[in-house]
Amino acid sequence: MPTIVYIEPDGQRKAIQVEAGANVMRTAVGNGVDGIVAECGGAAMCATCHVYVAEEGAELLPPVGEVENEMLESAAAERRDSSRLSCQLNVTSHIETLVVRIPDRQM
Amino acid sequence: MSQVDYEIGKARPDQLPPGVPVITFDPYSDEVMSNPYPYYQELREAGPIVWMQKYGTYAVGSYGSVIRVLTDHESFCSSAGVGLTNFHTETPWRKPSIILEVDPPEHSRTRKVFSRILSPRSLNKLRERFEQEAHAMVSRLVSREVCDGVRDLAEAYPLKVFADAVGLPPDGREHLLPYGDMVFNAFGPQNDRFRECLARLGPSIAWITEVCQRENLSKGSFGAELYAAADAGEITHEEAGMLVRTMLSAGLDTTIFTLGNALVCFARHPHQWAIVRDNPAIARQAIEEVLRYDSTFHSYYRTATRPVTLDGVQLDKNQKILVLIASANRDSSHWSSADTFDVRRKPAANLAFGTGIHGCAGQMIARLEAEIVLKALASQVERLEALGEPELHFNNTVRGYSSLPLRLVAKDRKGK
Ligand code: HEM
Ligand code: FES
Numbered sequence: 001m002p003t004i005v006y007i008e009p010d011g012q013r014k015a016i017q018v019e020a021g022a023n024v025m026r027t028a029v030g031n032g033v034d035g036i037v038a039e040c041g042g043a044a045m046c047a048t049c050h051v052y053v054a055e056e057g058a059e060l061l062p063p064v065g066e067v068e069n070e071m072l073e074s075a076a077a078e079r080r081d082s083s084r085l086s087c088q089l090n091v092t093s094h095i096e097t098l099v100v101r102i103p104d105r106q107m
Numbered sequence: 108m109s110q111v112d113y114e115i116g117k118a119r120p121d122q123l124p125p126g127v128p129v130i131t132f133d134p135y136s137d138e139v140m141s142n143p144y145p146y147y148q149e150l151r152e153a154g155p156i157v158w159m160q161k162y163g164t165y166a167v168g169s170y171g172s173v174i175r176v177l178t179d180h181e182s183f184c185s186s187a188g189v190g191l192t193n194f195h196t197e198t199p200w201r202k203p204s205i206i207l208e209v210d211p212p213e214h215s216r217t218r219k220v221f222s223r224i225l226s227p228r229s230l231n232k233l234r235e236r237f238e239q240e241a242h243a244m245v246s247r248l249v250s251r252e253v254c255d256g257v258r259d260l261a262e263a264y265p266l267k268v269f270a271d272a273v274g275l276p277p278d279g280r281e282h283l284l285p286y287g288d289m290v291f292n293a294f295g296p297q298n299d300r301f302r303e304c305l306a307r308l309g310p311s312i313a314w315i316t317e318v319c320q321r322e323n324l325s326k327g328s329f330g331a332e333l334y335a336a337a338d339a340g341e342i343t344h345e346e347a348g349m350l351v352r353t354m355l356s357a358g359l360d361t362t363i364f365t366l367g368n369a370l371v372c373f374a375r376h377p378h379q380w381a382i383v384r385d386n387p388a389i390a391r392q393a394i395e396e397v398l399r400y401d402s403t404f405h406s407y408y409r410t411a412t413r414p415v416t417l418d419g420v421q422l423d424k425n426q427k428i429l430v431l432i433a434s435a436n437r438d439s440s441h442w443s444s445a446d447t448f449d450v451r452r453k454p455a456a457n458l459a460f461g462t463g464i465h466g467c468a469g470q471m472i473a474r475l476e477a478e479i480v481l482k483a484l485a486s487q488v489e490r491l492e493a494l495g496e497p498e499l500h501f502n503n504t505v506r507g508y509s510s511l512p513l514r515l516v517a518k519d520r521k522g523k
Contacts, residue, residue, distance in 0.1 A: 023178075029456060039474075041456035042178070043466025045222060066215045067222055067464075074228040 020093035035102035042087040054099035077103030128153035147434035155418035168434030170441035187410035190294035241483035256511035261366035274328025287360035295503025364507025398459035402433035
């Protein structure tokens with residue numbers, strides 16, 4: 001089973017084992033991970049589920065989508081090359097571990 | 108009339124795979140619409156997926172099943188129409204929407220433009236103007252003995268600020284409401300309600316077609332931005348006009364009904380109002396709760412693109428599935444005390460705006476308008492006193508009120 005490691009804004013790490021296909025935003029919200037607001041519930045409209053993806057595992061994710069790219073411009077924290085909207089990320093079976101860092105603000 | 112029309116769907120109840128409970132109530136009847144929630148409960152208790160006998164479609168009403176359908180756009184598409192009519196086999200009443208009723212990759216092209224214009228970042232510049240308008244409107248109503256909460260606030264506010272933001276001329280905006288009513292009726296069956304609404308449309312369509320033209324839209328408006336996206340080659344000019352129209356059909360009735368539902372909720376639950384009044388910072392979360400508790404948009408459809416298994420049931424290609432988001436928002440396996448209106452509830456991804464790739468593209472401006480109106484009320488209004496029963500408006504897919512006689516009792520300024 002893949003593992004998603006969330007690094008919360010205060011540096012705390014939370015590792016959660018998930019089924020293949022699990023959504024990174026929904027898993028965070030369902031497991032009380034701090035710092036992901038996800039106001040729009042996964043419609044790529046709010047940019048409050050912003051994360052920075054650590055290098056390992058990043059190359060196994062699909063590239064930033066067109067709509068996601070637009071919406072990342074609305075992220076409250078600085079946009080970087082590693083920026084993603086976690087609601088747009090599903091952990092497929094060939095990802096062993098995905099590490100995402102949560103920025104200190106979403107609004 | 109008890110005639111059952113099996114032509115719409117494909118399977119018949121006697122040919123259903125085992126394990127599919129059959130539901131006989133009509134979700135579009137006045138009786139169910141007057142208070143749909145007990146019926147939705149019956150449907151959820153019957154099973155995660157059921158057969159709607161009257162219309163020959165499947166239906167899902169539990170939180171988990173609704174999410175499964177809405178997040179799997181490859182199996183459950185929108186291009187066959189998100190109403191009961193199957194565009195792959197029947198003729199739609201109007202041209203399909205180029206954002207709501209298309210699948211990827213076409214969908215991303217229009218969605219990207221639409222969501223940029225309505226993104227949190229672009230909406231920031233509207234906040235101040237929206238706040239001023241809300242304060243002025245609420246002050247005027249507080250100074251009156253009696254008002255109609257729906258007409259004088261829930262309708263008046265979006266008709267002013269949202270229509271201004273889209274770039275419409277001030278005169279003739281009354282045409283917008285019958286048009287929106289029609290669009291939302293059309294997601295249901297072509298019943299009497301649909302036919303009467305179509306007959307009432309009159310000159311509205313001509314007016315709307317006119318105001319969606321580039322030369323009639325104000326500078327710097329959403330409408331102007333859509334045409335600018337056409338100049339940049341992202342969409343065609345004809346599509347820009349169609350998307351202005353989409354803003355008008357999707358963005359007014361929904362917000363108006365949501366504001367009206369909020370007023371009714373707070374008039375009926377004075378303790379809940381006291382919580383918001385004393386802590387306006389909670390306003391945005393309170394709106395989420397209004398949308399969860401009495402969802403504006405109740406249901407729409409998806410269509411199976413191939414034979415697919417959903418919650419253990421094998422569906423045929425082209426089979427329509429009714430997705431009851433308003434039912435998912437009352438599912439007690441997801442929400443504690445699901446039937447209680449509680450503004451202190453932590454918002455936890457309610458489905459009032461749908462979800463997945465078609466999740467509402469206008470939700471951030473809808474939230475903005477509603478939050479601002481609620482905060483304006485919280486700063487000036489001690490209590491909302493209903494002076495009679497609100498009048499329910501019957502529409503096939505959206506739920507709201509057409510009238511709410513109301514007294515807005517002013518806060519005692521010297522007191523606190
Ligand atoms: C409280 C108010 C509103 C509610 C409850 C609401 C609800 C919804 C729902 C449930 C959907 C999903 C339909 C589907 O998946 O087939 C949707 C889609 C949509 N809404 Fe809203 N809406 C609201 C306000 C607005 C506003 C203000 C606008 C425009 C400015 C808007 C524009 C749209 C558009 C364009 C879509 C289609 C998105 C797509 O298919 O990608 N809505 N809305
Ligand atoms: S949850 Fe809103 S953009 Fe991801």
